[in-house]
Amino acid sequence: MYEKKIEDIVLSICGTLLMAIGIQCFLEPAHLVAGGVTGIGIMLNAFTSAQLGFPTPLWLVNAVLNLPLFLAAWKMQGGRFV
Numbered sequence: 001m002y003e004k005k006i007e008d009i010v011l012s013i014c015g016t017l018l019m020a021i022g023i024q025c026f027l028e029p030a031h032l033v034a035g036g037v038t039g040i041g042i043m044l045n046a047f048t049s050a051q052l053g054f055p056t057p058l059w060l061v062n063a064v065l066n067l068p069l070f071l072a073a074w075k076m077q078g079g080r081f082v
Contacts (some may be wrong), residue, residue: 028058037065 023038031046033039041061049055074082 023058037062037069040065 021024023034023042026032027034028042029039031042033042038058041058043057044061045056045058070082
């Protein structure tokens with residue numbers, strides 16, 4: 001049981017790392033937009049760079065926009081689900 005939890009955590013970290021590498025190395029430099037919160041972050045980054053002269057960090061947009069989603073999931077599904 002304990003080994004399964006460790007395996008799940010390691011696989012989640014590996015998947016997150018691969019997703020981050022894909023976004024930072026391919027999507028963002030090519031100005032391609034992914035779906036969901038990441039896509040909104042890439043669009044906001046491009047908009048603020050062009051209009052305001054400074055980029056919005058993608059990690060910050062992801063954190064700010066995902067936090068309410070995680071809190072809503074926690075409230076609706078419970079802590080074990082999240």
